[in-house]
Structures are given as structure tokens and as C-alpha cells.
Amino acid sequence: QVQLVESGGGLVQAGGSRRLSCAASGRTLSGLGMAWFRQAPGKERKFVAAINRNGGNTYYSDSVKGRFTISRDNAKNTLYLQMNSLKPEDTAVYYCAATQRAYYELEDSRHYDYWGQGTQVTVSS
Numbered sequence: 001q002v003q004l005v006e007s008g009g010g011l012v013q014a015g016g017s018r019r020l021s022c023a024a025s026g027r028t029l030s031g032l033g034m035a036w037f038r039q040a041p042g043k044e045r046k047f048v049a050a051i052n053r054n055g056g057n058t059y060y061s062d063s064v065k066g067r068f069t070i071s072r073d074n075a076k077n078t079l080y081l082q083m084n085s086l087k088p089e090d091t092a093v094y095y096c097a098a099t100q101r102a103y104y105e106l107e108d109s110r111h112y113d114y115w116g117q118g119t120q121v122t123v124s125s
Helices: none
Strands: 003-007 010-013 018-025 033-039 046-051 058-060 068-073 078-083 092-099 119-124
Touching: 003 092, 018 033, 018 092, 018 119, 033 068, 033 078, 046 068, 046 078, 058 068, 078 092
Parallel strands: 010 119
Antiparallel strands: 003 018, 018 078, 033 046, 033 092, 046 058, 068 078, 092 119
16 A cells, blocks of 8 residues: 655745645555645645656646646655745645556546645645
8 A cells, every 4th residue: 555645835925836745655656646636625626737657747737737847756755746836726735646547537536546635735915
């Protein structure tokens, strides 16, 4: 099994930057597809970004494209999300997720097997 722990959240002013980390234990990240999701107050959990097993391919939601960058360091067993030009609408609890499925819809939270506890990101105006 895999345990995921997010960190790096906090209060940020609009236009600022923040980097989130997701540390994995229990097994290595290699062989797992990884993603970030977020959930704003009163809203459903939504896809943010995904990265494939070797880190060669990334995919972003339209709302964060050009501002966020997902990356992974399999040697460190860590997933990252670099967030730039933050907006108040980015305020949410951010979750990292992993899947061991060979085939999956990368935006579908139901296709991910492992989840972290989440880290709060608050962007003030």
C-alpha cells in the first residue's frame, strides 16, 4: 500500500507563489500515476494536474494551465506542485493522489487508489 502526506500549504497573497509537496511511503512512486486535486469550501473535488509514471508527460486543468507546474522525483519518492500567480479562486484544500491502474481517466478522482490528507492553501486578495 501507499501512504501520501501533503505539505507546503498556507496563506498567500494574490499573485504570490507556493510549492506543495507530497511525500510517499510504503512503496516507491515509480509505477504509479500521480495527480493533484483540490476542493474549495462547499464545492466538489476537482482535478488540478497529473503526471505520468516517469514524469515525461503532464496535464493540467484549464484553470491552472500556465500558472502551475506538476513534477515528481521518484528517487525522493516525492510529488510537487509549483503554484505561481495565485488567485483567490485557487483557495482550497489540495490533495495528492496516486493510481496503480494501467489505464485510467486522469481527471476522474474515482480512478485513484491512494490519497493524502490534504493541505490548505488560502489566497488572500
